[in-house]
Each structure stands twice: as C-alpha cells, then as structure tokens.
Amino acid sequence: MRHFETDPPPNEHRVVGQAVAHDSALLHVSGRAHYVDDRVEPANCLHAYPVLSTIAAGTLVSIDASQALALAGVVRLITAADIPGRHDIGPVFPGDPLLVETEIRYHGQPILLVIAQTYDLARRAAQLVKLEYQTAVPLLDIHQALQDQSFVRPPHRIARGDVDAALSLAAHRLSGQLHLGGQEHFYLEGQVALAIPQDDGAIHLHCSTQHPTEVQHLTAQVLAKPMHAVTVEMRRMGGGFGGKETQAAQWAVLAALAATLTGRAVKIRLARSDDFRITGKRHPFFNTYEVGFDAEGRVSAADIVVNGHCGHSPDLSDAIVDRAMFHADNAYFYDQVRIVGNRCLSNTASNTAFRGFGGPQGMIVAEALMDDIARALGKDPLAVRRANLYQPGRQTTPYGQQVTQFVVAEMIDRLAHDAQYDTRRAAITAFNRNSPIIKRGLALTPVKFGISFTAQHLNQAGALVHVYNDGSIHLNHGGTEMGQGLNTKVAQIVAQVFGVSLDRVAISATRTDKVPNTSPTAASAGTDLNGMAALDAATKIKDRLLDFVAERYHAARDDIEFGADRVTYPGGELSFAELANLAYLQRISLSANGFYATPKIHYDRELGTGRPFFYFSHGVALSEVEIDILTGESSVTQVDLLHDVGHSINPALDIGQIEGGFIQGMGWLTNEELRWNDQGALLSAGPATYKVPAIGDTPTRFSVQLYESANPEVTVFRSKAVGEPPFMLANSVWCALRDALASLTDYRYAPPLDPPATPEKILQAVTVARHWQKQNQQERRDD
Structure with a gap:
C-alpha cells in the first residue's frame, strides 16, 4: 500500500495550512472570470430554447408549431421522436424523460426544443408553439401522497431495540410534527451549455455542471454513441449548491442532441424565471x-x-x-x-x-x-x-x-x-x-x-499531474470548481508534496478526456477525494525523483528533503527546476495519474x-x-x-x-x-x-x-x-x-x-x- 504524506508537514515549508486566496478571486471581483456563457461562440452557432408545459398533469394531445416555424431564422424543432438513443435521463433510477412523449408530469416540463439563429428568437418562437392537452388532477400535497402511498421509491427503515415498549415505560412522553420548506439554489450562473460538433462525429460540451462524467454518460446514451465520442469540459461554475449535480445534464444533453441533428454548434441558456420553474429544489x-x-x-x-x-x-x-x-x-x-x-x-x-x-x-x-x-x-x-x-458507552448511531x-x-x-x-x-x-x-x-x-x-461507488476520484522540465507543474483532477476553492486546495496539496511555491502549480479545466469516470463534486467530499487522488499522483512522481537523487548523489532517501523550491541532500542541493530538467534528460517519467477510493465504508x-x-x-x-x-x-x-x-x-x-x-x-x-x-x-x-x-x-x-x-x-x-x-x-x-x-x-x-x-x-x-x-x-x- 502506498505511503501517503497525510500528516501536516513538520518542516518549515508549509503550503498546506496557509490562508491562500482563491485562485480566481481577482477574476471574480473584477468580472474577468469566464463562465460558459462568456465563451466566444463558434461561427454559425445556433441557440435553443425549450417549450414548456403549462399544466402539471395530463397527456399531450397535439403540437401546433406553425407560427414558430414561420419566423425567419427559426431552423427547426426537436421532439422526443428525434432522439436516436435513450429517452430517459434519470441519474440513478428511470423517470426523467429528456422531452415529453405523451405524459406530462409537472408544470414547466420541457416538451420540445426550438432551434433558431439567435437566443431572443428561440425564446420568442418557443412562446408561439401551441399545445393541446388532456388534463388530469395533479397530486401536489404531501399528505395526500402519504395517504395514497404514492412514492417514487419504497420506504426505508432503521431501528434499534423495542421502541414501543420503551415509549410505554418512559417517565415522560411528547410528540410533534414539523413541515419544512424547500429552497431554491439561486446560483448566480444559471443552467447553460454549449455543444460543438467535431469533424469525426464526436461532441465537445461546455456546461455548468457538478458532474461532468454523468453528463458525458447520459449524452452518449441519448446520442447512441460510445462515451469516448463525448468530451465534457467545465472550468468554473457560478455556484451550484447541488442544483447542478444531476439537473445540469438535461440542458447539456439537449444542446448535444441539437448540435448532432443540425451539424452546428448549439447553445442553451435558461432565463432566470424559467430556471426557477423547471429545476428542482431542496426537498420540502x-x-x-x-x-x-x-x-x-x-x-x-x-x-x-x-x-x-x-x-x-x-x-x-x-x-x-x-x-x-x-x-x-x-x-x-x-x-x-x-x-x-x-x-x-x-x-x-x-x-x-x-x-x-x-x-x-x-x-x-x-x-x-x-x-x-x-x-x-x-x-x-x-x-x-x-x-x-x-459519549463513551453511548456511542452507537441508529x-x-x-x-x-x-x-x-x-x-x-x-x-x-x-x-x-x-x-x-x-x-x-x-x-x-x-x-x-x-x-x-x-x-x-x-x-x-x-x-x-x-452511494458507495461514488467515493472515488482520479487526478493527473505533470511536472515539466522547467519545474512548473500542471494539475488536473475530477472535481469541479464552483466558487468553493477546491482547485486552490488541491494545488496547495500538490505544491506541498513537491516542496514548491504555489505559483508553480497550474490547474486546467475539468475534462472527461483527462480524468475519466469521475464522481460529482458533492457530499462535501471534493477535497477529501480529489486531494487524495492528486496526492497519490504527485507522490508517484516524487518517489521517482527521490530514487533518482538517491542513486545519482549516493544519498539515503530519508536524508533528501524537498522544500522552498529546492531539493537538498547530504553534501549538496539543487533547485526543483534543475532537478526536473535533470530527470527529464535522464528519461525519468514526470507524469502520473492518481486514484483514491475511500476505505471502510459500507451499508447493508x-x-x-x-x-x-x-x-x-x-x-x-x-x-x-x-x-x-x-x-x-x-x-x-x-x-x-x-x-x-x-x-x-x-x-x-x-x-x-x-x-x-x-x-x-x-x-x-x-x-x-x-x-x-x-x-x-x-x-x-x-x-x-x-x-x-x-x-x-x-x-x-x-x-x-x-x-x-x-x-x-x-x-x-x-x-x-x-x-x-x-x-x-x-x-x-x-x-x-x-x-x-x-x-x-x-x-x-x-x-x-x-x-x-x-x-x-x-x-x-x-x-x-x-x-x-x-x-x-x-x-x-x-x-
């Protein structure tokens, strides 16, 4: 098992533990930070906007899009019938159709997609589409759902001891109930995606998501393509808070579908009011x-x-x-x-x-x-x-x-x-x-x-670290940056391993073709998982450098120290940049991928x-x-x-x-x-x-x-x-x-x-x- 430097460093070189500013702090406050909607749009880029249901329950009877299609600049409509592969994009269990086929399940559900030459035109055309429904009475009340036993998944139960007997014997008893409201995520950057078709039939997606791999996976299934034909890239989000863990996927998949069907780049950006209406909230x-x-x-x-x-x-x-x-x-x-x-x-x-x-x-x-x-x-x-x-003796959870x-x-x-x-x-x-x-x-x-x-399988992460022969370091990991400073923390970890200053480490956008099969950045586990994966990758490279220095300078590994951008050994020292170049000339690999899986966890x-x-x-x-x-x-x-x-x-x-x-x-x-x-x-x-x-x-x-x-x-x-x-x-x-x-x-x-x-x-x-x-x-x- 690999030895990780998991304890705080005892030496004077401390990058970890320092109050370092967020790597994009100045960009954020100056307005120079680029988000998906700030990207320069490719030539002939099209824009898409959904047509939304105006009822909460019922059946779609007909669509009249004649007025929308009559507008100059409207390219086409996309409906469920145009989907070549999987129609359901449920992240874990089925139940989330990409577009309505017949059944309407909630007010604001996307029914079809309008593709036009401009964003404003796509929105205006979407408003002109006429829908005919057969309405049903919506189920909106949680008490009615409980009475009807209307559940999306079966109930679950955990228990210890004889609760009923203990209640009957208790000196005092009381009961109560609590209704808790939901909560809107209110991220500053709304749901947005840009899909760019490639000349080999592949799709490159820029989207604001906490889970690039899931977007990649669902896009590939909807398009009936292998996952290698879809690359998802995400540099930064303007906030997520969980609202972009699963629900960013629909818009990215729709953009990719539209780009595939038109052969042109397609961008989707929800208006704020529609973002509120369409997307889910914190559970009441x-x-x-x-x-x-x-x-x-x-x-x-x-x-x-x-x-x-x-x-x-x-x-x-x-x-x-x-x-x-x-x-x-x-x-x-x-x-x-x-x-x-x-x-x-x-x-x-x-x-x-x-x-x-x-x-x-x-x-x-x-x-x-x-x-x-x-x-x-x-x-x-x-x-x-x-x-x-x-406390001791009373320490077992339910x-x-x-x-x-x-x-x-x-x-x-x-x-x-x-x-x-x-x-x-x-x-x-x-x-x-x-x-x-x-x-x-x-x-x-x-x-x-x-x-x-x-979900046990999500407790894993990967990372990729390159040391260039000038001593600069490139880092990529599977986590996503949504303002919380994850990239800064992971960079600090890598800088600490190599004993270099933080400015030597650069982090690139999260990409599914650099680190595959990533987990969402969620559950507060971003640094725990991706930091350990980066630590693994950096430690692999450092081990090679230690072996190289030990052999070249006849030094024991334990006597070699990395710190303050230098490497010292008994009788000499050299800068980290000099070591990197020397190792390159001696054909020492300066690149490594890292992986981490959380141990000990299980649940029956x-x-x-x-x-x-x-x-x-x-x-x-x-x-x-x-x-x-x-x-x-x-x-x-x-x-x-x-x-x-x-x-x-x-x-x-x-x-x-x-x-x-x-x-x-x-x-x-x-x-x-x-x-x-x-x-x-x-x-x-x-x-x-x-x-x-x-x-x-x-x-x-x-x-x-x-x-x-x-x-x-x-x-x-x-x-x-x-x-x-x-x-x-x-x-x-x-x-x-x-x-x-x-x-x-x-x-x-x-x-x-x-x-x-x-x-x-x-x-x-x-x-x-x-x-x-x-x-x-x-x-x-x-x-």
Whole structure:
C-alpha cells in the first residue's frame, strides 16, 4: 500500500495550512472570470430554447408549431421522436424523460426544443408553439401522497431495540410534527451549455455542471454513441449548491442532441424565471416524532418519520431521504430508536441535491426534540442537549456506526465559555420579562455530519499531474470548481508534496478526456477525494525523483528533503527546476495519474446497519435573535461559530465556507419561501417574490473560529470536509427564534414554528403561545 504524506508537514515549508486566496478571486471581483456563457461562440452557432408545459398533469394531445416555424431564422424543432438513443435521463433510477412523449408530469416540463439563429428568437418562437392537452388532477400535497402511498421509491427503515415498549415505560412522553420548506439554489450562473460538433462525429460540451462524467454518460446514451465520442469540459461554475449535480445534464444533453441533428454548434441558456420553474429544489419535508425521556431529559426512545417531498421522479431522492434518516440523531444518542423514511411523489419538478443533501431536514428534528423536552421539564435547552450527547458507552448511531471521536462536548463548553452563554442567558431572560414587544432568544446547537457519499461507488476520484522540465507543474483532477476553492486546495496539496511555491502549480479545466469516470463534486467530499487522488499522483512522481537523487548523489532517501523550491541532500542541493530538467534528460517519467477510493465504508440496506460515513465533521453555533411580536419581524443580532475542520488545508477558504453555509442555512430557516398555486405552477419564480438573505441580514456580530483537531481517519493532511456541515449551524437561529417565543409562556412551551420562519408564521406562533399561556393559567387557577 502506498505511503501517503497525510500528516501536516513538520518542516518549515508549509503550503498546506496557509490562508491562500482563491485562485480566481481577482477574476471574480473584477468580472474577468469566464463562465460558459462568456465563451466566444463558434461561427454559425445556433441557440435553443425549450417549450414548456403549462399544466402539471395530463397527456399531450397535439403540437401546433406553425407560427414558430414561420419566423425567419427559426431552423427547426426537436421532439422526443428525434432522439436516436435513450429517452430517459434519470441519474440513478428511470423517470426523467429528456422531452415529453405523451405524459406530462409537472408544470414547466420541457416538451420540445426550438432551434433558431439567435437566443431572443428561440425564446420568442418557443412562446408561439401551441399545445393541446388532456388534463388530469395533479397530486401536489404531501399528505395526500402519504395517504395514497404514492412514492417514487419504497420506504426505508432503521431501528434499534423495542421502541414501543420503551415509549410505554418512559417517565415522560411528547410528540410533534414539523413541515419544512424547500429552497431554491439561486446560483448566480444559471443552467447553460454549449455543444460543438467535431469533424469525426464526436461532441465537445461546455456546461455548468457538478458532474461532468454523468453528463458525458447520459449524452452518449441519448446520442447512441460510445462515451469516448463525448468530451465534457467545465472550468468554473457560478455556484451550484447541488442544483447542478444531476439537473445540469438535461440542458447539456439537449444542446448535444441539437448540435448532432443540425451539424452546428448549439447553445442553451435558461432565463432566470424559467430556471426557477423547471429545476428542482431542496426537498420540502413533513416530519413527525414521538419521544420518551427521563427527568433529566435523557432520551430513552425515539420514533421518527421523515417524509421527503420528492416531485415527479426519483432523481436523487432515495439517497437524500436516507441521509435525512441518518442525521435525525444529530449529535445525540437515542437508546431505543426507530426511523422511517418515505419518498413522496407529486406533480412538481423533481427535487434534487442541495447543500446538506437531506441532512438539514433530518437534523432539525433532533433539535426540535431537545427544545421540546427542555420546555416540558422547565430546563435550559443546553442542559438537555449536553445530557444527550454521544459519549463513551453511548456511542452507537441508529444505523450501527460507532461515534469514536467525542469533541462536541468540549466544543460546546469552549463556545459557551468564550461567548458567555450563561451571562447572556440570564440577561435575555431579564430583558424579556420587562420588554412587552421585543423578545430576544438564544440557542446553542451542535452539528455532527457524516462525510462520504451514501452511494458507495461514488467515493472515488482520479487526478493527473505533470511536472515539466522547467519545474512548473500542471494539475488536473475530477472535481469541479464552483466558487468553493477546491482547485486552490488541491494545488496547495500538490505544491506541498513537491516542496514548491504555489505559483508553480497550474490547474486546467475539468475534462472527461483527462480524468475519466469521475464522481460529482458533492457530499462535501471534493477535497477529501480529489486531494487524495492528486496526492497519490504527485507522490508517484516524487518517489521517482527521490530514487533518482538517491542513486545519482549516493544519498539515503530519508536524508533528501524537498522544500522552498529546492531539493537538498547530504553534501549538496539543487533547485526543483534543475532537478526536473535533470530527470527529464535522464528519461525519468514526470507524469502520473492518481486514484483514491475511500476505505471502510459500507451499508447493508436490508438490515439498516453499517458504516455509511468515513468520519464525522462537527460544529457548534450560538445565535441570538430578536422578534417583534406585533409584526412578526425577526433579526439575527449575534452569532458565534466554532467549527471542526481537522487540520485545515486553507483556513481562509474554510472560514469563507463556514460563513456562507451559515447564511444560506439561515435563509432556508427564516425567509426563503417557495409558493405554488393549486395548479402546480411556481409563484415564487424570481428575486421579486423569493427572498434570499441580503448583506443587511448578516448578524451585527459574526464570529467564526476554527476548532483544530487532527482527523482520526487518514485524510489528506488530516483535514476535514467543510462544504456542507456549516449549513446546519443555522439550526441555532431557528432554535433561538423558538426560544424567544417560549418567553411568552415563561419558557414552559415553545409553539410550533415551521421553517421558513417568516413574519406571518412568527405571528401565528405568537398567537399559539398566548393561547397556551392563557389556558395554562386558567388550569392552574382551576386547580
């Protein structure tokens, strides 16, 4: 087995661990970064635009495109009948037709494609196509889907012990339910693709995708070509957040189909409003829970059901609902536990991956439980959380994985001390007692997030490294850059291996003809996977150089050091560039491909047990909020975050991810509200009706600290993933809002508050809290 330099370097040469700027930072802020839509279009490039369904369910009866075809500059239409190969582009399970054949499954479903000489003409022509339908009643409500047992995939169940018996014996019991809203990805760069036919019949695709290999695979199948006839290239995305993991494929495949049929380059770019309507979102969920607990608030039994609102097809819903189930414990041990996950079908766009991939929808159940238990017992919610944390002797998850790293308790203690939790808790309680309109809330919540793809085969990556004879280095890997700084981190890893400065390493666009069979950049595993693959490739070359120097200069390998752009050995040294040129002259190979597959992970779906995650990433958040009980308006006034990144590859990028993830999570829980009408049409189809957090929503005081702890598992330089886990630190905002509302009941009851906690929902919760308090006071008088 190859030896990897997985521990932080002991010498003075440190590229890994440095706060280096994102490799495209200046390009981003100056507007010089090139995205797919910025590429110079080939000569005679055509433009395509889809014709969309205006009903959510029914059958397509006829198409009248005469007016569209009469427009000068409209080249042709493409329908399902023009597809030479596979019609279904479902990423895992079938159910996603490229274009409608007869059945219409959701409002906005692409029916056909208009090809024209300009973008504006293609859009205008698409509006002129007349469609005739036989309509059906759409299924839009998750409760109706549950009643009808209408699922895109079968239910799944994990359990331990006799939950029903434990509930019946519990000293205290309570139950609850939670409706969770979806979330629009709101990437700055929308769905876009450019397909260029090659002279040998092949297709070269530029598209904004998190999964180039999947786009390659589906394009080849639709065109009935081998995969080698399709090359997918992706330099950078203007954001993805999961929305381009599977759902970028349709537009790339359509562009490739159009280019093949016309023999000319074809570009597709969705207008923002259509991007909103057509593409799936974060899955809305409806969750229920019943819990038994003792006088200290320690959970003895938990019965949890998570119901994902999946849309019309499976897409990635099976794995997303699985992850919601896996994270319904968060950082807490449930002695006896049963967790059931349902995947509900509806006539809406198929919901898809989104940062956290179901984890947030499961984890928030655990936080709701802790708050509800605390209110029922009259305890501080933080005390109940501490009582239920995983610890030695209480370390087995509901799915059988052992939690072997216990840092959450120490992280809670550190943050509570540094951010003065006890003092602020007392001050807020006193403030609320004397403030009739403005109420404040405080909550400290943990995160334990599993790192790995839940689909085992995706936990692999490849990389390609070239050292040129001038000492410069070329790097290519299978990950995709969407603004998170993956390329910078992987370049730092390669520079560290060779002991050179970062500016010697250049990264080229992700391409399926350089690194094949890649996994999506998702599941927070971009650096874990591609960084290790690059480390493997660079180490292979370094091993050859070590052997060469050892033989040429009669030195022991252990006495040779790479650092500060030089290579030293007993009795001499030479620059890295000199060594590279010398090795080239001696015919030493200076190129290598690398590969990495995550070890140890497995999951038996039939038994509902295994080790689906390589390790866990942790975080702790303390949020303080204010609400106006007359208007329902809320604000987040102070946030303190402590996040576990292992040994950070790049602290600046990690802090940026933590800040961005938290704000995005805060948006999901507070103000990002999706609305559909009763016919299944999305009403919140643009920034005028769908509000993401703005700069003014940033907490006045926003502190982020990194918790340094070596990853106990062998990861690249003992780092930990950072992309998704910070999103769930925002649970503390939702819990703080409930804490503020609980002040209306002397902290004995927190009213239901379904995210997003809009002003309307906060006002409803205020009414419920006042009613509870009035009823409770009447009962005490009666007693």
